[in-house]
Amino acid sequence: MLTARGLYLRRGTLSLVEDASFTIHRGEKVGVVGANGAGKSSLFAALRADLAPDRGDLEVPATLAIAHVEQEVEACDQAAIEFVLDGDGRLRDAQARIESAEREGDALRLARAHAEFETLDGYRARARAAEILHGLGFTAADHAKTVAQFSGGWRVRLAMARALGSRADLLLLDEPTNHLDLDAIVWLEGWLGGFSGTLLAISHDREFLDAIAGRILHVENRRIRIHAGNYSQFERKRAEELAQQNALRLRQERRIAEIGAFIDRFRAKATKSRQAQSRLKTLERMERIMPAHVDSPFGFSFEPPAKAPRPLVTLESAACGHGGRIVVAGIDASIGPHDRIALLGPNGAGKSTLTRLLAGESPPLAGTRTAAADLAVGYFAQHQLEQLRATESPFWHLRHSGGPEYARCDEQRVRDHLGRFGFGGDRVFEPVGRFSGGEKARLALALIVARRPNLLLLDEPTNHLDLEMRHALTVALQDFGGGLVVVSHDRHLIRAVADSLWLVADASLRPFEGDLDDYQEWLRRRRSSARDGARPRAPAAREAVAPRPRLAPLRRELADLEARIADLGAERAALDRAMERGEAPEGGYARYGELVRSIDALEDRWLELAESIERLKAAGGG
Numbered sequence: 001m002l003t004a005r006g007l008y009l010r011r012g013t014l015s016l017v018e019d020a021s022f023t024i025h026r027g028e029k030v031g032v033v034g035a036n037g038a039g040k041s042s043l044f045a046a047l048r049a050d051l052a053p054d055r056g057d058l059e060v061p062a063t064l065a066i067a068h069v070e071q072e073v074e075a076c077d078q079a080a081i082e083f084v085l086d087g088d089g090r091l092r093d094a095q096a097r098i099e100s101a102e103r104e105g106d107a108l109r110l111a112r113a114h115a116e117f118e119t120l121d122g123y124r125a126r127a128r129a130a131e132i133l134h135g136l137g138f139t140a141a142d143h144a145k146t147v148a149q150f151s152g153g154w155r156v157r158l159a160m161a162r163a164l165g166s167r168a169d170l171l172l173l174d175e176p177t178n179h180l181d182l183d184a185i186v187w188l189e190g191w192l193g194g195f196s197g198t199l200l201a202i203s204h205d206r207e208f209l210d211a212i213a214g215r216i217l218h219v220e221n222r223r224i225r226i227h228a229g230n231y232s233q234f235e236r237k238r239a240e241e242l243a244q245q246n247a248l249r250l251r252q253e254r255r256i257a258e259i260g261a262f263i264d265r266f267r268a269k270a271t272k273s274r275q276a277q278s279r280l281k282t283l284e285r286m287e288r289i290m291p292a293h294v295d296s297p298f299g300f301s302f303e304p305p306a307k308a309p310r311p312l313v314t315l316e317s318a319a320c321g322h323g324g325r326i327v328v329a330g331i332d333a334s335i336g337p338h339d340r341i342a343l344l345g346p347n348g349a350g351k352s353t354l355t356r357l358l359a360g361e362s363p364p365l366a367g368t369r370t371a372a373a374d375l376a377v378g379y380f381a382q383h384q385l386e387q388l389r390a391t392e393s394p395f396w397h398l399r400h401s402g403g404p405e406y407a408r409c410d411e412q413r414v415r416d417h418l419g420r421f422g423f424g425g426d427r428v429f430e431p432v433g434r435f436s437g438g439e440k441a442r443l444a445l446a447l448i449v450a451r452r453p454n455l456l457l458l459d460e461p462t463n464h465l466d467l468e469m470r471h472a473l474t475v476a477l478q479d480f481g482g483g484l485v486v487v488s489h490d491r492h493l494i495r496a497v498a499d500s501l502w503l504v505a506d507a508s509l510r511p512f513e514g515d516l517d518d519y520q521e522w523l524r525r526r527r528s529s530a531r532d533g534a535r536p537r538a539p540a541a542r543e544a545v546a547p548r549p550r551l552a553p554l555r556r557e558l559a560d561l562e563a564r565i566a567d568l569g570a571e572r573a574a575l576d577r578a579m580e581r582g583e584a585p586e587g588g589y590a591r592y593g594e595l596v597r598s599i600d601a602l603e604d605r606w607l608e609l610a611e612s613i614e615r616l617k618a619a620g621g622g
Contacts, residue, residue, distance in 0.1 A: 001025055002047065002170075002198070004224070006056035009042050016042050019056070020224035022217065026169075029192070029199040031213030031231055036438050036466045038219040040202045044068065044172050047200070060170075067168035069176065073155035075148035080138065080158055083147050084129045087162035091120050132161045135187035136180070137347040153179045164191065173201040177208050178463055181347045182489045183523045204467045206231045207491040278515040282495040298472035300420040300446075302480045304570065305454035308337040309372035310559060312455045312483045313358055318367035320350065320357040326365050327353050331509050333502075337454060338562045340484045342494045344512060344519050345504035346526070351487045352381070354504060355459050358485060378453030380461050385440040390433030394423045394443050397432070402450035421446040422469070437464035445473065454482035462490040481566065491516050554616070558609045565602050568595050 002024040009017040016039030024030055032040050045051035046058055048066060060066075067087065076083075086092060094117040101110035117123075133143060136157045147155060156179045163171065177185050189211040192199060200217070203209050209216070209231035216227045216234040227234045311334040319329040327350035335341070335358070343351045356362045357369060359379040388397065398406050398414050406414060418428050421442045432440065441464045448456070456477075462470050470490065477484065477497040488494055494501075494516060501512040501519065512519060572595040578585065 001059075001061070003059040004056065005059075007046075007053055007058055007224075008055040009039060009046055009051065010054045011042055011051075015222055017219070017224060018222040022224055022226050024198065024200070024215075024217075024226075026198055027196065028215060029195075029213050030201070030215045030217050030226075031209040032200055032202045032217045032219070033204075033209070033231065033234075033467060034219030035468060036436065039222070040219050041174055043219070043224075044174060044200070044202070047170070047172065065167065065169045066172065067163040067166040067170070068172040069156065069163050069174060070159045071156060071174070073147065073152075073159050075155075077146045077148060079144050079146060080150070081126065081129050081133065081143040083158055084133060084161045084165055085125060087164075087166040088120075088125065090167060091117075091122055091125055094120055094122060129161070129165055132164050132191070135184065135191060136161055137184045157184075168197055170198045170200070171195065173199070173203075175202055175204070177203060177205045177489060180489060182344070182491070182519075183346050183527070185489055186520050186523055187527070204462070204465060204470060205490055205492075206235075206467065274513075274515040274518065278495055278517075282492070297422050298420065298442075298469050300417075300449060300472060301476050302449055302482075303452050304481045305337070305376065305452055307374035307376070308454055308482065308563070309374045310563070311336045312372050312375055314368075314370045315357070315364070316368050316370070318357065318364040318369060320353050320362065321365050322353060322362070324365070327507065328504060328509055329366065329507055331367065333509065335455065335483045335485065336559055337481070337483050338559065338566070340497060340499040341486070342498035342501050343485060343487045343504055344501055346523070349504045350507075351504045352459050354509065355379075355381070355457050355485065355487055358455075359457050375455060376451065376453045377455050377457060378448040378451060379457045379459075380444060380448055381459040382463060384444055385437070388432045388440055388443065391431050393429045393431060394418050394446070395428045397443060397447060398450060401447050403452065405452075406450050417450060418446060438466060438469070441465055442469060449476075456480060456482060456484045456486075458484070458486045458488070460488055461486070462488060462493060554609055554613050558606065558613070561602055561606045561609065565599060565606065568599050568602070571595060572599065 004020050004022050007017055007020040008015070032043070034040050042051055046053060047060055048068060049060070078086075094113055097113040098110065098117060101107075101113050121128075130140070130143060134140075138154075138157070138161075142150075147158060150158065160173075160176060160179075163173075176188065180188065185205070185208060189208065192201075192212045199212070201209070201212060211230075213230050214228075216229070216231055218225050218227060218234065218238075227237060229237075314334045315331045318331040319326045320331070321327040331354070343354065345351050353362070357364060359377050360369065360371060361379070363369070392400075395414055395418070398418060400407070402414075402417075406417070415424075415428055418424075422439075423443070423446075432443065435443070441461070445461065461473065465473070470493065474493055474496045477493075484497065486494065486498065501514070501516075503510055503512040503519075512522075514522075575591065575595070
């Protein structure tokens with residue numbers, strides 16, 4: 001049992017936790033949430049006795065075996081599987097006693113050491129370590145590689161494998177999903193479900209927290225509160241509490257109305273596909289929990305793209321890869337200004353490689369990539385954070401990389417834009433080199449938004465972002481007026497913003513007919529059948545990404561309808577705002593009625609077309 005009484009924690013002169021009291025019982029699984037810098041990692045340091053309380057008591061049983069994941073793993077020549085096995089100190093001690101007894105010829109000690117080794121199930125230790133490595137994405141060939149041969153992110157995975165195999169009584173995981181892809185996260189959730197010890201996990205991944213946590217420890221404003229239930233239950237409770245604060249009521253109602261209006265528009269266009277229905281449920285849930293984020297420091301939106309060419313980019317018989325090696329081949333795909341696509345696939349299948357090809361950052365190794373003349377790409381990838389100039393400020397970056405509008409505008413407009421991403425006051429002039437990974441990611445997103453792209457390509461955009469910024473990004477993406485392709489292990493983000501799922505696997509790209517739950521089941525089947533050499537098929541997978549001939553004219557008409565509905569909707573919204581201000585132009589009310597009738601008629605035709613397309617697809621129409 002862990003107990004805090006009147007706990008105060010400081011880092012230097014900064015007060016992080018004040019007068020906190022809580023109890024965590026043996027075997028509980030607790031999600032730890034709060035804004036970046038709130039003190040979550042410092043609490044973990046105090047539990048490990050690496051940080052002494054400034055005041056108060058933090059009681060941790062002396063016999064408690066604690067494991068955590070090192071975020072920096074030094075390069076060494078030790079084999080990966082041996083590095084993981086080192087995490088099991090009791091096993092290594094038993095092995096050392098066996099070796100010592102053998103050297104000294106002490107038969108009694110040797111027998112006792114072997115008995116302990118067997119009690120620890122030591123003969124299966126290597127198999128257990130291999131299973132953990134496999135779950136976290138390592139291949140059998142990786143087991144013999146040295147730690148030095150892996151990149152920083154993969155070394156953190158090794159550190160996680162070492163912690164999971166350590167026989168810990170208390171397991172501390174600090175952002176465990178940051179360095180994992182979706183299949184590894186699904187495996188980790190299953191593994192933690194069977195973990196018998198006490199778990200504390202810091203995470204900004206709400207679906208991960210929902211899957212593993214039975215209580216939520218919330219760190220906010222130097223206070224710690226524990227709530228029963230998973231993250232979704234905590235979020236609803238927080239929404240109820242904030243809804244009672246009158247000072248926030250107007251802002252709260254405005255943000256709820258924005259999501260509600262989007263749900264109404266999406267419902268009119270939602271097809272019967274499982275992913276569309278899954279997205280609708282996610283949006284309805286977001287409407288309910290909007291008040292929980294009304295006091296967020298982040299809030300931004302995408303300006304409508306200047307141009308919306310159709311299609312934005314087309315790949316024909318294309319192949320992509322790196323170092324001359326093809327990773328994905330035979331790609332026939334076209335992305336339009338209203339497409340919202342999530343790329344799924346196992347680790348290493350080529351999702352990021354395909355995204356670089358779509359962005360034009362790497363040429364096709366075969367076939368062609370054709371971009372529209374007015375294509376404006378907003379590309380987010382982790383390596384781009386390294387391209388920020390460490391000595392320059394967010395203000396400088398927006399002036400020089402935020403597009404022509406911000407190169408010429410006044411200082412206040414630059415400050416206003418950066419403020420929506422959490423950079424206020426003098427922070428806009430601080431060198432980027434001092435920023436955390438989350439702050440750099442927010443700045444990169446601020447630059448992308450400022451450029452008014454018509455095609456967004458987002459490769460793991462939520463890494464290092466806290467829950468409030470992830471929520472703000474999700475809300476902003478729902479009203480983005482261009483094409484979207486996203487690679488993410490954040491399932492909530494995918495459910496909320498993607499209409500279509502594309503699967504990158506087995507060197508090919510194809511649509512995935514199903515939702516994320518189907519995909520997780522596909523991953524489980526693939527993992528279990530990998531030992532037998534079988535390949536599970538995606539449910540009802542179509543033969544190619546490119547539309548079949550009979551579907552092509554219907555889809556073209558559907559795209560034209562979407563464009564007309566969007567244009568008329570923008571005009572209606574502008575009239576709405578003008579009428580609210582009492583500034584309706586002459587004939588404005590009559591025009592508003594015409595717009596409503598026209599949009600209704602177009603949406604009726606949209607639904608007819610969508611149903612026709614679904615029937616053709618179900619019949620294999622080609």
